[in-house]
Amino acid sequence: VALSCVCSAVSIDEARKQLFAREKMMRLGGQLLLRKEEEEANGKLMTLKKAEITKAMETQKFPPSMHFFRAKELIEQSEVFHILKKMPKGAALHLHDFGTVDVDWLVKNVTYRPHCHICFTPRGTLQFTFAHPTPSSLKQDYCSKWILLKNYRRNLKNVTEFDNSLIRNFTLVTKNPELAYQDQSAIWAKFDSIFQAISGLVHYAPVFRDYISRSLEEFYLDKVIYLELRVLLLPVYELNGKTHDQEWSVRAYQEVAAQFAKDHPEFMGLKLIYSDHRTKDPALIKASVRMAMELRRAFPDMVAGFDLVGHEDTGHTLYDYQEALLIPSLEGVTLPYFFHAGETDWRGTSVDNNLLDALILNSTRIGHGFALSKHPAVMEDLRQRDVPIEVCPVSNQVLKLVSDLRNHPAVALLATGHPMVISSDDPAFFGAKGLTYDFYEVFMGIGGMDTDLRTLKQLAINSFKYSALLPSEKKNALWTWEKAWNTFIGELAKT
Amino acid sequence: VALSCVCSAVSIDEARKQLFAREKMMRLGGQLLLRKEEEEANGKLMTLKKAEITKAMETQKFPPSMHFFRAKELIEQSEVFHILKKMPKGAALHLHDFGTVDVDWLVKNVTYRPHCHICFTPRGTLQFTFAHPTPSSLKQDYCSKWILLKNYRRNLKNVTEFDNSLIRNFTLVTKNPELAYQDQSAIWAKFDSIFQAISGLVHYAPVFRDYISRSLEEFYLDKVIYLELRVLLLPVYELNGKTHDQEWSVRAYQEVAAQFAKDHPEFMGLKLIYSDHRTKDPALIKASVRMAMELRRAFPDMVAGFDLVGHEDTGHTLYDYQEALLIPSLEGVTLPYFFHAGETDWRGTSVDNNLLDALILNSTRIGHGFALSKHPAVMEDLRQRDVPIEVCPVSNQVLKLVSDLRNHPAVALLATGHPMVISSDDPAFFGAKGLTYDFYEVFMGIGGMDTDLRTLKQLAINSFKYSALLPSEKKNALWTWEKAWNTFIGELAKT
Numbered sequence A, B: 001v002a003l004s005c006v007c008s009a010v011s012i013d014e015a016r017k018q019l020f021a022r023e024k025m026m027r028l029g030g031q032l033l034l035r036k037e038e039e040e041a042n043g044k045l046m047t048l049k050k051a052e053i054t055k056a057m058e059t060q061k062f063p064p065s066m067h068f069f070r071a072k073e074l075i076e077q078s079e080v081f082h083i084l085k086k087m088p089k090g091a092a093l094h095l096h097d098f099g100t101v102d103v104d105w106l107v108k109n110v111t112y113r114p115h116c117h118i119c120f121t122p123r124g125t126l127q128f129t130f131a132h133p134t135p136s137s138l139k140q141d142y143c144s145k146w147i148l149l150k151n152y153r154r155n156l157k158n159v160t161e162f163d164n165s166l167i168r169n170f171t172l173v174t175k176n177p178e179l180a181y182q183d184q185s186a187i188w189a190k191f192d193s194i195f196q197a198i199s200g201l202v203h204y205a206p207v208f209r210d211y212i213s214r215s216l217e218e219f220y221l222d223k224v225i226y227l228e229l230r231v232l233l234l235p236v237y238e239l240n241g242k243t244h245d246q247e248w249s250v251r252a253y254q255e256v257a258a259q260f261a262k263d264h265p266e267f268m269g270l271k272l273i274y275s276d277h278r279t280k281d282p283a284l285i286k287a288s289v290r291m292a293m294e295l296r297r298a299f300p301d302m303v304a305g306f307d308l309v310g311h312e313d314t315g316h317t318l319y320d321y322q323e324a325l326l327i328p329s330l331e332g333v334t335l336p337y338f339f340h341a342g343e344t345d346w347r348g349t350s351v352d353n354n355l356l357d358a359l360i361l362n363s364t365r366i367g368h369g370f371a372l373s374k375h376p377a378v379m380e381d382l383r384q385r386d387v388p389i390e391v392c393p394v395s396n397q398v399l400k401l402v403s404d405l406r407n408h409p410a411v412a413l414l415a416t417g418h419p420m421v422i423s424s425d426d427p428a429f430f431g432a433k434g435l436t437y438d439f440y441e442v443f444m445g446i447g448g449m450d451t452d453l454r455t456l457k458q459l460a461i462n463s464f465k466y467s468a469l470l471p472s473e474k475k476n477a478l479w480t481w482e483k484a485w486n487t488f489i490g491e492l493a494k495t
């Protein structure tokens, strides 16, 4: 009930108290009851958080309002960040196959393996392949001849400088991102060129398996125990040029994850969301949907569903693909969708309508949903159906959807407890790692001064709740997470 | 009701239609029924709008996502902008006394008037005064001696260059705003220095009256027929140094507005919101509140209420001023409040709580309310009480609250029809003029592709609905506006 008149300082304080309480209860996680030890841990955390934000208000240097490439070093000096690193964050549900592993490993390990060849395109981008003997003919005529990297490195004066140049080719990171990437097209072009560059490395069968294992390990070390990966399942090749099909790749994911689970009992596994590129012709997407149906039939506990990836503004819309996307329901087959939608600033355009179509097509989750708050009817329905958005703040900032993360639309959604999970999209390309940087941005920037441990806990719980885990798997995962959570709380409360 | 399953392309189209219709009805103005001629005019306008946005999506040059200082020229090439210029926009309710008139006039007219003196501070800022004879002693010891500007100009090699430097001193405009203003403190410092610089000009009695008249004229030419000004009512002085009190100034506003109304029958007048600076000590604000009560008693049809102005992040909060602000209600006197609140990116801080206190203290409108969508409970209550926010997009961008206006929080509020009016704050300091630039940013950037004439019409209607005009004055103003609106529609439909 709205207040009608205030006539004293006492009634101001009372009215404030009521408003604070109402907003707390509306906030994501605001209704969680904390145990005594959690309250103590929360006190410690909030003291640090308030000190850091208060200092930032003075210095006007606040990492969430700075570009991540410049903020990263500052973030790493934050005590809050180090607590978030230790916090069991649950699952990461929005990741892409080859954007997960620190590119250092690609450069310092993978490119040093035997039989690694490089070629240079006229545009200055790179390609790699593993082969023996050195392939004489070029696969692509827009590239130089293949050079054995070992020989190439031997002739270099400064190998470190060369290796650093590889790192620059494998990430979006740069000193002056505003200058380097004047608009979204520019950064998506670089994004695609990274994918081109690493493709020959990561699709080599031994590297492919190692890459999966490294992904699991990096996230595990970052206190993430379950992953869902959007995967394109492009052909994986052997040294002799022989290639494998999608089933082979799914099996590789399955085997590597199983081995990792054996070595790490707290690890809860990995599921795949088969994906295709939204640049493709609608006719081709029909085949991809059928492939997704087939893979899900063959690997019901590994393949969770289907998605479409790539730059939304320039790609096909879900509406363009409707015929393909209706195949499963017409044929009575269940194929959950996990659509990227609303990763755009262009409200009211056909691109922006992807959000409407993701809702209509019963998407299980929405990738990004950056434009959701511009669509109140879609927002209402998604909330009613408990369909979460996957918020990836670092990605949204680097890909130029928003500059100051305090203006990220998730601010309002978090304030009203809209269903959401936090993820990191392609941390490797952004110079990030795991999930903690994104949690930091959410906790400090999107959440504001008053968002506390309740929200963090709810986000971790949400990451299982909204996952594609089966009910029994979910129960197990939550139970495993909770043990780790309690240990974390115990340590934080003691400090 | 949420849809459960979609099994055909037909049902997709039907579901989309329903979502589009629901979102249209939720949008600000979406429920307005347009006459046939308005529909035609809307068609013309929307064709142009869609063409401009579609082109911007290709060129990646979209004025609302660029800094206003760079966007201004592009905006002026927009056909939509020229239609908006002609559109009767109603009233401007959030303006500050000396930020309304194009500074060209200050430089080319006011500083050329007889007896105008200048002095230079060590920090490179300027001060002016009118006096005769030249004041021998300095009012402020941090300034050079007073120099008669006429003599000073006579000795200059390049007067044009000097006059341009004055313009630079009187506005925030600069080629590289990101470099010139690294943070909000920097731009607010410059903001204050502008006010210092022009203060001696605009408070000289003859200029003071002319400034009021020019304000009315510039807005009138921009199709704005009623203004509400936040005024500090600092002492106005005569050539002999004699100063006038607040009552004198209010009377000057009243007389100049009456004369302007005589010459321009469609002009609907001017009201004042007496304001003080939120840097001031709470004890001093008590006197200001009493002054506001006194002025409103003496000029009930001129003085609408009270506000506090200046940089919110560094100033006192409403909570600090509670004792002063409770005086009227304790004494049974009506003093409407028009508080600036939520002009901050620091959610959850004591600054940000101004929004809560503005609600609790029954503010009639909220200046900016930029942070409102972060406060769902406050938002709910304000909506229930039909208290609007005053959205000033150009100001918010220039003062560094948000860079890309497509991420302005008003996007979500406009989409749900939250009560709002559009205003321009201090257009003169931003290099803008009147109200049209802000309407352009709202229509193109905040509204997105699908926002149409309904929203524009509702915003114009809102500007009277939420004004401090008396019911009879409102009726008259709406009637006058509607005549102009119909003429505008007739012309637009015909083109």
Ligand SMILES: [Zn+2]
Pocket (backbone or CB within 6 Å): A094, A096, A340, A367, A425
């Ligand atoms: Zn993604």
Ligand SMILES: [Zn+2]
Pocket (backbone or CB within 6 Å): B094, B096, B340, B367, B425
């Ligand atoms: Zn203002």
